[in-house]
Amino acid sequence: METDSKQFEHEPHRDDAYELDRKAVAAILDAVERGDREALVALMEPLHAADIADLLEQIDADDRDALIQLYGPEFDGDILSELDEGVREDVIEILNPQVLAEAVRELESDDVVDLLEDLEEPQQEAILGALEDADRVAVEQALAYPEGSAGRLMQREVVMAPEHWTVGDAIDYLRNAEELPEQFYHVFLVDPRLHPVGSVTLGRLMSSRRDVPLKDITEEVFQVIPVDQDEEDVAYAFNQYHLISAPVVDGEGRLIGQITIDDAMTVLDEEHEEDILRMAGVAEDSSLSDTIFEAVQGRATWLFVNLLTAILASLVIDYFSATIDQMVALAVLMPIVASMGGNAGTQTMTVTVRAIATRDLTSQNALRVLWREISVGALNGLLFGVTMALVAAFWFGVPMLGAVIGVAMLLTLVAAALGGFGIPMLLDRIGIDPALASGPFVTTVTDVVGFFLFLGLAGWILL
Amino acid sequence: METDSKQFEHEPHRDDAYELDRKAVAAILDAVERGDREALVALMEPLHAADIADLLEQIDADDRDALIQLYGPEFDGDILSELDEGVREDVIEILNPQVLAEAVRELESDDVVDLLEDLEEPQQEAILGALEDADRVAVEQALAYPEGSAGRLMQREVVMAPEHWTVGDAIDYLRNAEELPEQFYHVFLVDPRLHPVGSVTLGRLMSSRRDVPLKDITEEVFQVIPVDQDEEDVAYAFNQYHLISAPVVDGEGRLIGQITIDDAMTVLDEEHEEDILRMAGVAEDSSLSDTIFEAVQGRATWLFVNLLTAILASLVIDYFSATIDQMVALAVLMPIVASMGGNAGTQTMTVTVRAIATRDLTSQNALRVLWREISVGALNGLLFGVTMALVAAFWFGVPMLGAVIGVAMLLTLVAAALGGFGIPMLLDRIGIDPALASGPFVTTVTDVVGFFLFLGLAGWILL
The missing domain is CATH 1.25.60.10 (MgtE N-terminal domain-like)
Incomplete structure (x- = not known):
């Protein structure tokens, strides 16, 4: 590697x-x-x-x-x-x-x-x-405007020009304007109903002849932002289309403000921060300056969910307690299967959650990605299953114990791929943020499947 | 909550x-x-x-x-x-x-x-x-220029003006220039040695009188980027200081290019993506279009490290196998302690890794943050320790078993706070990226401590 x-x-x-x-x-x-x-x-x-x-x-x-x-x-x-x-x-x-x-x-x-x-x-x-x-x-x-919408992000001060103006008209207007916005990079062209129809950068304006119509030097990429659009989508558009500033329109399509890239960058940064925290089960609005009590609150939710799922996994172990009683080596080895399953599931889940967030995972390629994840799970399952089979066989001197943990590991890693892919996809489909909620479900699947396969196979084959 | x-x-x-x-x-x-x-x-x-x-x-x-x-x-x-x-x-x-x-x-x-x-x-x-x-x-x-440096990010085309020019000089120059860069938002003022000394936005230039010296309308915030600066630091500077474009200088401080915010935004986005993937143990350059073989490679490293740490934890269980042999309930409950420890450790680790990356965690506040994390671990440990003590006592009808798991949970969550904070801090100090390498170490600590405390206490008190 x-x-x-x-x-x-x-x-x-x-x-x-x-x-x-x-x-x-x-x-x-x-x-x-x-x-x-x-x-x-x-x-x-x-x-x-x-x-x-x-x-x-x-x-x-x-x-x-x-x-x-x-x-x-x-x-x-x-x-x-x-x-x-x-x-x-x-x-x-x-x-x-x-x-x-x-x-x-x-x-x-x-x-x-x-x-x-x-x-x-x-x-x-x-x-x-x-x-x-x-x-x-x-x-x-x-x-x-709703919290987290384009309306909250935008500044109301914009520079607009009628679509029939020339460069000279625009320059004269700008040179004589009483007050211009603190920050602006584009002149937005509007039609008579105030609908934005194009944008011209100041640089382009400066370097064009006075008689050139503004219409002829507009930017190739022009995205209009609806005022009620989610700020996350705004940040995505800026990042995807390399926008510097974009006009914001009301429900009737009239220009009412603009958003500039520095605000979009702040949103992008905050969203990423939130995603990382969410995926680790920390409340998304946590910060280093939270009080102890706020921090306890911000983490207890996920720990509580994790406690429930851990107890569920323990019920599986409890079901096989007679098997463990006969062969204590099973208790020693079983956390390895669950741990590998949990990690492989988290890997697939992270890739899937990110691909959903970046809109790279669509109905076009979902089946192909699922198939790839299952193949990766099977290949890594084979690799680590064989390794662990050898380790266990030598450690406890029971070759069949090696075979059992090897097969259990292989199947658990395939289940981890299925769970790591399927759970975020399903959550996203039913409208729950996959970054937040996938973790506990995926590790529950891998723990339950891992313990069940390993202890079940052991009880069936070894005893 | x-x-x-x-x-x-x-x-x-x-x-x-x-x-x-x-x-x-x-x-x-x-x-x-x-x-x-x-x-x-x-x-x-x-x-x-x-x-x-x-x-x-x-x-x-x-x-x-x-x-x-x-x-x-x-x-x-x-x-x-x-x-x-x-x-x-x-x-x-x-x-x-x-x-x-x-x-x-x-x-x-x-x-x-x-x-x-x-x-x-x-x-x-x-x-x-x-x-x-x-x-x-x-x-x-x-x-x-080295990969990932400002030199790779910058465009060489800039608009510069002698520091003694007026607005009128600059406008005349721009209006008559043969060729201007495709993308520029500032005119950079330079001294006779070509050192950048300030910047003027095009908007400000347009709205100022011709006789105003450029020096009088420069931006308040002015950051010069050394050409060998890491692109991650460049992105940080753009985000921290809300820059739109910044001059890049060579070793002698001469203006040789500029970086614009859209490139910084792309870097920020890539770095975040890499951090999320790294923290989940997926190779940072993974993408959905990787082949199966590339994906197996990109995940096997972390799974291998995880296998070693899982075996280490199993050795601790093996050490107590006689204890488990006497009381199989211990095998049923022990994964709960390890799982809660692993999750709490991951929470603290994520907060710490992020705070290091965003430069929010410094020698100023390190001790205060550590103390907060320990307190949070202890409080959540108390909360979930008591809960789990009651569950275990009723489940198995052995009150002292409840006490043992409660105490083990409390101490494991404190250890998780110590490990989750200390390990990334240590890795960062010795020059290893904490986002990449903290995970396996933290879960090893929580697994080993969790199994050791629970099984050790049980052997000592219950048997």
Whole structure:
């Protein structure tokens, strides 16, 4: 297997680049302890809001409290946007209401929405109250869209142009506009009913002659996002079609905002994080700054499901307890069969869950993939079945015990392939997230089948 | 646990949006079967290259072959870029050399690099040979940078401006430039030694007065990427600092290219995919289109490691075989302890591995996180230990057996927290990727500790 050595190589620079400098953190905490506001402000000045947020998450609650008190009016709204939910609530509690109001007023309306949606009612109202009227209306309108929809992600500020305009028209318009959005990369062409019909990049606009119609230099790839689309699908579209910004339309197809790739990237990152946590049975909204109680809650659900499935597997063992009583070697070997089955099942399940999520697994290729998984299970089952048969035969000096564990291993690994493929497919079909729920079912199948086959075959053949 | 019902909700639209339309696929395959080139071209015309690539991955090899033959000269270079490695090699084999040359010549040089780096030597040379001289030199220069570095990701085409220019200077330059890059969002300001010193968005440029110095409207956040930086760090920087494009510099700090967010997003997506596969013990470069043999290889490594650790755990059981022989209930219950330990360990491990990857876990908060994990392990251990103690006591009618499994469960879950936290931290410290290698070690610890504690306590107390 030639990939082995490569697999174990650790990427260079990984741990150093962009990690908060330990000395800088120490200096900041020292300034906080000395109550030296001037030094603190000077030390924090070069840091990006995202790095300050990381710092606040990593230090303990008392230091955080002291730092924020001392930093006072310098506190920037962007830091709030970058903070983890749990820490963010704490910080909002601590912040002087006037500083909070000031910080929030600096933010773009889509950032305020992002900040508000995770907060409790009273904190939401405190922040809404701090906004100017126009901003508050914009934020409230965005909050009217369902959580996790394109409507929550979009910014309302767009640059649009009638579809019959030329490059010169667009440039003159842009040069004379009173106010343009903070962030925009495309001019969206709209028809008279305000339906977006194409987009032109600013770069293309700059490099084209004034008399060229905008229609002639639109982007080849043009995706319109419905306002109620799920943010996960939005992120998928950006990733699949390499979009930079895309127009968002209402139910009548009218342009009402835009989504830019940086927001889509944040969604993609969050979704991945959630998938990894879910597959390990950790609540998807967990973070390092959760309290002990929150963390216990976030993991107990899966442990409880696992307890039930483990008890189910134990019932199978109990059914064969007379067999084990006659040959204790079975008790020694049986966890090996179950463990191999569980791992092989998890491998197939992970591949299947990912392929469903990335839309690579469809009715076109489902049967082919299933067949491949069964073949892989059978081949690995053969490989490890034979290996384990030899180990067991020599270990206990009973050749037939080797044969039994070999056959049990082969069949369990085939069952693992069936379960690892079939269970996520079935869950997806009935509308349950396969990333979340497949794990316990797959390991139940492999445990039950593994114990049943091994102990059953042993009872039948050996005793 | 109020999140439960929410956790099980499946996101709306998930399966429908952006999935290849089944009818369209059927129509395309039908056209291929009928050998109807005109119909095929008409049906493929509205599809994005990424969707065509997905289609080619999903249909079987014979259909793919026939489709490509029929589609012939329409075959676009972008489709190659979007294909999975394995399928891409097959497609390059099938393509008429002239069509291949034509397809590759359309691509941007960074896409050619991306395409070449996964190919075998003879295919590489066929493609390099098809390029025009200037493009070939550019591609060869990019390939001289290490795989997975910023140098491989960047495009060489940038728009730069002397730092003393005004908005008017920049606009005149852009309006009169012979050729501008296909994709650019910023003008990078450089000093006389070509060191980048700031960036101006095109939007900001468009909306500023002609006499404003560029220096006055530079972006607040400005990150320079060293050409040898790992692509994972590049993706991290784009995500952390919400960059849209960033200048790449050589060893002397001179501007030599730029990286744009869409490339960073692709890297982020690939890295996540690899992490998920690694954590499940599947080779990180696996794909649905791998052959059976490749898939067997990609999973056997981890299964082999798992076999060794499972045998190790069995040796512990073997050590206590006399105890089991006296009380077969122990064999029935022992997998429950190991299973709960394995799951709790995996939870802690996943949280730790992720926190290392996202640079959220540092020396600042390591002790605090460890303490939290131990507390969580102890609390869940208490919860499930007591539950299981009651179950076991009633099941077998032996109250002390309940006490033994309860205590063993509690201690195993604490050990799982220690192992799940300590092992990835240790692996990371000694330079081994914790996402890849933690799993087997953690479950070995929990299996060995679980079996040892349960059977040891039972032998000591019950017999």
